[in-house]
Amino acid sequence: MASESIALRVHKSPLHVVYECVATADHKKIGLMYIVYALLFLVVMGIEAILMRIQLSHANATFLSPEVFNRLFTLHGTTGVFFVAMPILFGFGNYLVPLMIGARDMAFPRLNAFSFWMTAFGGFFLYASFFAGGGLSQAGSAPDVGWFAYAPLTSPTFSPGHSTDYWTLSLLLAGVGSIGAAVNFIATILCMRCPGMTLSRMPLLAWMNLVMGGLILVTISPLTAAQLMLMADRYIGGHFFDTAAGGSVVMWMHFFWIFGHPEVYVLIIPCFGFVSEIVPVFSRKAMFGYPAMVAASVSIGFVSLGVWAHHMFTVGMPSYGNAFFVLTTMVVAVPTGIKIFNWLATIWGGKIRFATPMLFCIGFLFQFLIAGLTGIMLATAPFDWQLSASYFVVAHFHYVIVGGILFTIFAGFYYWYPKITGRMLNETLGKWHFWIFLIGFHLTFDFMHIPGLLGMPRRVYTYEAGRGWETWNMISSIGAIFQAAGILIFVYNMIVSYFHGALAGNDPWDAWTLEWATTSPPPDYNFAGVPAVRSRRPLWDIKHPDDPDWKYE
Amino acid sequence: MVAALLSWATLPTFADARDGFFGPTNIFAPDSTPAHSIFRLSIFELEVEGAIFVVVFSLLAYAITKFRQRKNDDDSEPPQVYGSNQMELAWTVLPVLIVVVLFLTTAQVIHRVQDARRPPGTIEVTVVAHQFWWEFRYPQYGFVASNELHVPLSAPQLPTPTFLALQSADVDHSFWVPRLAGKTDLIPNHPNTMWIDPQETGLFLGQCSQYCGVQHAKMLQRVYVQSREEFNKWVHAQQQPAASDPAVASGSALFITKACFACHTVRGTIAAGIVGPDLTHLMSRDTIGSGAVPLTPENLRQWVHNPASFKPGSLMPAPDITEQELDQITAYLLTLR
Incomplete structure (x- = not known):
């Protein structure tokens, strides 16, 4: 069955594939398009990072001009958040959520396609600024105001030309796409679950996407509003951020960070979902404390909405304001700790199989611990007065985004690639990828904390x-080479395994959730018949009829 | 242990840290009360977090070694455990207690640093940040200096802290001299304050730490902490109008006709521009371009010829002058002591 569908796949003409991509409203194809699109931009932002690391590898370097460097870090940040991390997670969510809850598609397939194309257009639009940003008189210039684009640097006075408009419009477009995706996730998860799948039996990955969807609805709106205000300031005489006319640049910071901080959780909460699917399967144990995990994630979602001004400890808030945001931010540590301990307890007493997905998850656990601890340092306002806007912060959030998010995304690739393509990724190459990338990651980002302290x-x-x-x-820059090598191995592995990988079969990992009950890759309709479940691990129940989960839940 | 390690690594060896391995801007080598308060808080926090790290790291490391699948495993599934309310409660309550302790300690330091009162004898300086340089106004003494901040030593028995009123003339900037205090942003139409009370004389470095445009990187800061006598001498010198030397009359005339005066002030002449740094006592400074290069006659000449050669993106345009005029203007500037 599996090999049959692979055979079908190979025979399509390229034109037919393009037509399918453009016309499709199928959640799996849209999911894949999100993922491929995000991988493309991952390579782009990686190249930007390498260029910056070359420039910073030694003092007084002249490899890049300040203008180019400023464009590179602006694009690296904007691309990473909006056109790599979000789309890749939307992609996995799109592909997996309907399969895991036993549905045939997302709730609104056309909205789904619309959301993807909006996001995709936003990313291409951002990069079009390279050719068009400077208008007719110049050769073009990309945005250079930083990814959080603090006013008044974005005003026409300081940012003439159109590069900032490209930034603003691309985020507006991507924001529309994100809100569409969020509505779709929420509706799908709440309304499309198969018979028997109550909320308390839903896979944690679906739960995490539900929380992510809710967060997006609340947080993308202020970002979009801020972009509209900025457009009004730039073109129709608005004075929102124009201090000469009584506007406030601090207001931009509030608008941006009420989006910007929960955004971190928009990114990492689905990754928690990956870890909560992969760690149990490779430890051969049920998720420890499922209700606590759900409660912790939902409360992280809520609390994250009240922490934004910890990005603003240095802008001169009153002491009680600073103290408030210290408290709310530190409180996040409690549910986060609960999650780490529950993963630890899941591993405890298990029989761990060190396949590549599990390796990346274990890397995540250690690195997320460190990122959490440096996060508490940054939450401590006085300590933050020293650390804020230094390389310590850069190291901290790359620890979260690379050491946390990207590691789990890699885990997700190794884990679900067999389901998506019908073939296994090569395990040897996977381990090379893991170790080389791990070395590069630690060389770059462990040592990056230190110049911040200095x-x-x-x-x-x-x-x-x-x-x-x-x-x-210099050490950080050397690490970047290892990371690039790791990524190359990964890309090579994906391409080679697509054609020559071992056949996966339906359930290569002996896993327990519904996506493994159908073929690899799944047919357009996902399941021949609508599945029905009685517990959180329907495939465990089938594999162990003598000792099913539903007896205990 | 962390405290011991850090203080061993930083405090004694690098108190005078210009050339130390950890450099002159190490946040763990504080020399002023706000920086000290932050330092002590950070050490306490690092100790708490170090303990958490060791415990959780060891548990994780133990679990992944101990519970790995063995070679001779029979492939049966391990016992399934679904959770434990007692354990959930334990690892909720413990972090809550840690958070309470950390929060109270932090709140105390926030209050001590942010709500400090000005003792009599406080020096007031208004800092105005510009793309990409610093203006320092001394309202108590009636003069304006640029790029190099001079403050007096603050002795513990008779504290004379310096309070900085922070303003911006254009975009957001941030004042950060790590050994003296944490950073505070300079934001247009949003006045801020911060204070320092340096306990040692010497030069303290820092730089703008809020991205402010093309030359954010070379918006450097130099704080000269001087004994009270030295500081008073410096103040007295700064209060004088510019030197007027007839030998460089051609240069001083060019300063006006080539429009330098539109941006720069030279007190005692008609030059009263406020866009660029005050040049009245230019030669009393050690650097040009807000710390970009040392102030030498050659560098000064090159700077006037083309500021972008040291600081691409500097808002000062390269003037349209001949080599001879360049020599004359440089000669004039060299007399502004």
């Missing part, structure tokens, strides 16, 4: 010698 601000295109920063920056 007074190096972020977003500087160069620095003078004798500040004690050279060694650490």
